[in-house]
Amino acid sequence: MDSAHLLSFLALDLLLVCVPGADWAYVIATALRGSPVPRAVAGLVSGYALHTVLATAGLAVLVAGSPRLLTALTVAGAGYLLWLGWSVLRRPAVPAAAADRDPGGAEPVEDRPFLRGATISGLNPKGLLLYFSVLPQFLTLRGHHLPVPAQTAALGLLHMACCAAVYLTVGLLARALLAARPAAARAVTRTSGAAMLGIGAMLLVERL
Template sequence: MLTAHSLLAWTVMSIGLVLLPGPDTMLVAGHAARRGLRAGMAAIGGIQLGGLFYMALCGFGFLSVLNAVPGLFMAVKVAGAIYLAWLGLQMVRSALKPAPASEAPRMRIGGSPFMQGFVSTVLNPKVAIFFLAALPQFVGTGPDAPWQGMLLIAIVYALGFLWCALLAILATKAGRKVGQSSAMRWFEGAMGVGFFGLAGRLALARNV
């Protein structure tokens, strides 16, 4: 059963989770810096839709399937790692071959910012495993547990929206200052390498 104390504890834990660098923050910062605030917010929209996806899994009781079926966890994990590695490769290639100065800055890699945010969230089984491991400690196993779990997941993504929106604003301002300079190419290259690292971490992830 949820209490004020448990809600506070979950919120504090959620803040730590949101501030931990991951695909979400990298996608939002990358798109906002390269293409502006609108692209960054589009990526946030995709991430939020991914959050609704996990809320639906929790509400219908399917969240534990990833842990109960090792083959499914492995399939999602491999697909997610490949997708993140592909994004990283395209970012590095774009950094090595910058667009002409006459063209508008863009980072249309692996689909629109919205789709990238959604796919990278859905194909990250570590998110589902976190909810699977943490939620029972706060909501128990009663008949209201799925609804309470949905509420707690909503808190995570609400905090994530606030953090990513702030990040998008800051990244947009930074992107306007550096423009198409070599600093922007270095930034995009670093983002690509970061996605390679995230892909490796995801590939090595284990279910609980």
């Protein structure tokens, strides 16, 4: 694997990570509720660490070559997105200060941000697409290069680093810009919830 492959993967990966989705919605909601953003981001990254381990073990190639298995994983992720999107729309997050003033209008502070983050990223269809469809295209199978498992691990670690940097930035900006604007915070979280519903529905229709 040469530097050109790494740079090409980095550019595409950053583009995918910067597209708002379930991870963004969770980080923003966590920031607005006053929960620890780094813990939530660590959970998200750990979910992708699991993907990296499975892909390094060769499961990426196996899943990519098994339409039924890929469909099952995608449907599971889509179902989780639908549930999460509906939950966000039903009870949109508001800044922690506003929640203190209006106890009946906000969801309680999330007490397991790491675990929920790991579940979200572990079932995120965008993550499945990256690891089981996009990543194998950047592996060099011929010539004097690193073994395929080592290349897979390197690309997976690069994706995890991109996620950590982008999601920490998103969480800190959300807390700084929306903390004093409950109406804007509700609008942002409702938009994220609607987006998750739309993505989940689209994935189900496409796969089923």
